[in-house]
Amino acid sequence: MTGDMAPRIRCRLITEEDAPEITGLLARGFPSRPKEYWSRALERLAQRETPPGCPRFGYMLECGGTAVGVILMIFSKGRDGGAARARCNISSWYVDPRHQGYASLLIAAAVRLKDVTYMNVSPAIHTWPVIEAQGFRRYCSGQVVSIPALGPWAPGAGVQDFSSDEDYGPSLTSAERNILETHRNYGCLSLVVREKGETHPFVFLERRLFSEVLPALQLIYCRELKDYVRFSGALGRRLWRRGYFAAIVDSEGKPPRTVGLYRPERGPKYFKGPERPRIGDLSFCESVVFGP
Numbered sequence: 001m002t003g004d005m006a007p008r009i010r011c012r013l014i015t016e017e018d019a020p021e022i023t024g025l026l027a028r029g030f031p032s033r034p035k036e037y038w039s040r041a042l043e044r045l046a047q048r049e050t051p052p053g054c055p056r057f058g059y060m061l062e063c064g065g066t067a068v069g070v071i072l073m074i075f076s077k078g079r080d081g082g083a084a085r086a087r088c089n090i091s092s093w094y095v096d097p098r099h100q101g102y103a104s105l106l107i108a109a110a111v112r113l114k115d116v117t118y119m120n121v122s123p124a125i126h127t128w129p130v131i132e133a134q135g136f137r138r139y140c141s142g143q144v145v146s147i148p149a150l151g152p153w154a155p156g157a158g159v160q161d162f163s164s165d166e167d168y169g170p171s172l173t174s175a176e177r178n179i180l181e182t183h184r185n186y187g188c189l190s191l192v193v194r195e196k197g198e199t200h201p202f203v204f205l206e207r208r209l210f211s212e213v214l215p216a217l218q219l220i221y222c223r224e225l226k227d228y229v230r231f232s233g234a235l236g237r238r239l240w241r242r243g244y245f246a247a248i249v250d251s252e253g254k255p256p257r258t259v260g261l262y263r264p265e266r267g268p269k270y271f272k273g274p275e276r277p278r279i280g281d282l283s284f285c286e287s288v289v290f291g292p
Contacts, residue, residue, distance in 0.1 A: 007064030011105040014057035014070070016046055021067045022060060029070075029094030041072065041092075041290040048289070050075050051086040054116070059109045061095060061102055069095035071106045075116075076284040077175075085275055087117040091286040093127075107134055117273035121285050128268070136270040140279050143267045144249045145209065145216070146260030148228075148236030154195060157231055159238040162190040168199040176201045179221055179283050186288050188220060191238065193231045200227055202235065203283065205292060207248060216246040220288060225280045229255050250279050 014022060019042045026038040042057065050056045054075040061069030074089040090110055095103040111118050111134075123131055162180040172192070183203045184190040193200040204217035217239060222228050228235070228249060239247070246260075250269065254262035271277050282288070 009061060009063045009068070009099065009102050009105075011059055011061055011069075011102075011109050013055055014060045014072075016057075018057075018060060018067065019043075019046075022057075022070055025067050025070055025096075026092055026094060029096075030092065037291065038092075041286075044289050045072070045074065048074075051077060054086060054088070054113070059106055061099060061106060063099060068099045069103065069106055071110050072286075073110060074284060074286060074289050085115065085117065086113075087119060087273075087275070087277070089119050089121060089285045091120075091122070091290070111135075111272060115274065117271055117275040117277065119277055119285075120270045121267075121282060122287070123268070123270060131270050134272070136272045138268055139271050139277050140250045140252060140267075140269040142251060142253070142262060142264040144251045144254055144258060144260045144262050146232065146247050146249055146258050147245060148232040148247050148259075149240045149245065150259040151232030151236055152230065152257050153233035154193075154231050157193050157195040157234040159191055159193050159231075159234050162192050162201070168192060168194075169197065171197070172199040172201060179203065183220065183283065183288060187291070188288060189217065189242075191235065193227075193234060195231075200231065202228070202231075204239075204247065205287060206244075207292060209246060209248075214246060215244055216248060217244050218248040218282075218287075219250070219280065220282045220285070222280045224278075225249070225251065225255060228280065229257055232258065250282070252279070 023035055023038045027035045045057050055073055058071045058073040060067050072092040075086055077086060120131055120136060162184060164181050180190040180201050189204040191202045203221035205220050207216045207218045209216045219228060
């Protein structure tokens with residue numbers, strides 16, 4: 001190779017052997033996160049089951065044998081009219097500033113599977129135009145900071161922590177049991193509401209509001225947003241006893257009968273692919289798998 005030839009850049013799959021270098025690159029790209037955060041993220045990706053034909057970690061840009069770009073991908077099985085369909089949370093997209101011109105190689109590789117629905121649930125504000133130019137569409141444009149304990153009360157509704165050993169009947173599917181159990185193991189709060197012989201699943205993730213002062217929860221999973229509204233009183237009283245007064249809920253506008261503040265343009269979420277994601281389902285997203 002002559003001295004004036006630039007090193008070749010290539011895009012390839014991340015392997016387990018790349019973990020130390022990728023960890024360092026992500027720590028430089030996202031300085032608010034320590035190296036330990038990214039080490040845990042890659043460890044958890046290594047332990048997860050991945051749908052056939054889907055990357056386990058994601059893709060990297062390599063220049064002269066050195067990692068200069070990365071995009072992490074969290075694959076899981078979604079649902080589409082009863083048929084299993086893979087979906088992917090695209091996360092932690094970073095390219096060294098000296099190689100920004102090659103950033104498009106990463107996203108092109110990441111979204112190449114046509115039968116997968118890709119989601120970006122935490123895009124930085126300055127990336128919104130870029131994401132939209134890449135063909136991603138918004139499916140949620142705001143959030144409600146709600147006070148569920150002041151919400152409507154459903155007579156006869158009982159709330160309890162999910163237990164792997166308990167039989168909740170046929171109304172709780174095996175896929176929902178897996179969501180409840182797996183997310184509890186990731187540190188989420190998995191609850192079930194039982195009413196008139198029916199079981200309704202809910203998953204929450206701990207957050208903090210107002211400059212990290214007020215403890216709160218973010219709704220990660222429920223069947224439908226109207227379920228959260230319907231059972232918010234019962235859920236809120238349970239959460240109140242645990243020291244949580246507020247819950248962050250994705251929403252297009254303020255849901256009826258919800259006590260709280262709607263914040264438009266807060267936490268917008270994007271998708272690309274065959275299936276529009278359902279508001280109220282952030283299962284297996286980056287804040288769960290990697291940690292908040």
